[in-house]
Amino acid sequence: MLVLEEMDMDVFNKESVRSYRQRMRLSRPGHVWEALEDEDFLLKLGAVGIGSDGKKHPTSAGLLMFGNEYDIVREFNTYFLDYQEQYDADTRWTDRIISSSGDWSGNVYDFYFRVYNKLIQDIKVPFKMEGGARVDDTSVHQALREALANCLVNADYYGRQGLVIIKKRDTITMSNPGSFRIEIDAAKSGGVSDPRNGTMLKMFNLIDIGERAGSGIPNIFRVWREQGWVMPTFTEQLEPERTILSLTFEKIGDKKSAIKTSDKKSAINAKMKETIMAYLTDHAEAKASPIAEYIGLKPSRTRDYLNELIAEGIVVAEGGNRNRSYKLKS
Structure with missing residues (x-):
């Protein structure tokens, strides 16, 4: 104190x-x-x-x-x-x-x-x-x-x-x-x-x-x-x-939601996640920067996708912020 x-x-x-x-x-x-x-x-x-x-x-x-x-x-x-x-x-x-x-x-x-x-x-x-x-x-x-x-x-x-x-x-x-x-x-x-x-x-x-x-x-x-x-x-x-x-404050799948995600955007998001999963399949673990370079996005946007994959139970994160790495959940 x-x-x-x-x-x-x-x-x-x-x-x-x-x-x-x-x-x-x-x-x-x-x-x-x-x-x-x-x-x-x-x-x-x-x-x-x-x-x-x-x-x-x-x-x-x-x-x-x-x-x-x-x-x-x-x-x-x-x-x-x-x-x-x-x-x-x-x-x-x-x-x-x-x-x-x-x-x-x-x-x-x-x-x-x-x-x-x-x-x-x-x-x-x-x-x-x-x-x-x-x-x-x-x-x-x-x-x-x-x-x-x-x-x-x-x-x-x-x-x-x-x-x-x-x-x-x-x-x-x-x-x-x-x-x-x-x-x-x-x-x-x-x-x-x-x-x-x-x-x-x-x-x-x-x-x-x-x-x-x-x-x-x-x-x-x-x-x-x-x-x-x-x-x-x-x-x-x-x-x-x-x-x-x-x-x-919107129901999942509510078509009246003020925040709507088009089918095209959903498909792009799914493709990006698949690409990240493929990268982590070939690499035991990796930081956000090389993943971002691989998929062609900024690190901040890449971390958004990684956080979604973590929430879905597909990816886990290890280490502190500057040394954080990601890998597929075993």
Whole structure:
């Protein structure tokens, strides 16, 4: 946990801290930290640490969660949070929230709730009835909370480019700087968790958001499977490193889908996959670059095909991002 000794306690947005404490009281009534003063509460939470000077200073996690944007960028120079609604093809966006606007704190905590409330608007999920009462908080809403928290706590805020969430009529994409710290297949399987910002995840956990035990991502896939929607996809990019989660709200095979794949395109995709499989048949294992050169595509597009083959259980990936290799599943 990095203690930012050049900063003092004034970097915290008081309204963000007040809001968080109120949410925690509702989630965990009677918690032992409830009676603490703000500074001592933030110390227990991991938002504050004791520096070498013996004084209290914000931690990197505390600054990101509860700081003001103009102080956050002093430590994280490329920090930028961006939410866009793109409903109209004739305009770049129809609604937008950015951390640098200056009319709100710009921190991760406030961004989460501003964006989550936008994400759940007009989601095509029927409500449930329990004991004669309408229940609007469905498994889809829970999965969206997991996806948003996962994006925010796994972002590399020292990395290049910002965090971008785009909502269209039938899709949501969440893109954060930084690569997966574990294999994507392991993340999908569950039981393995290695968040980049563990203290931030703890902060979300205490207000009942996010899963520490590695069940968040499997839960997202389970919910989409239960809904019969096109399965989510994770894509990793290099230079700069980014992780992109794509969520589609359309039934598999739905001809009314806003995202249609023509028969010709499907045939091309199938041919590309067959060519990759043929290459891996002749080569015990290979990285994305030589495969891309062989099939005549860019490495990023080739990795998309490889990720699809992994999801289909045909190919497995081994090694870290820069040394990742692929081979046919035995």
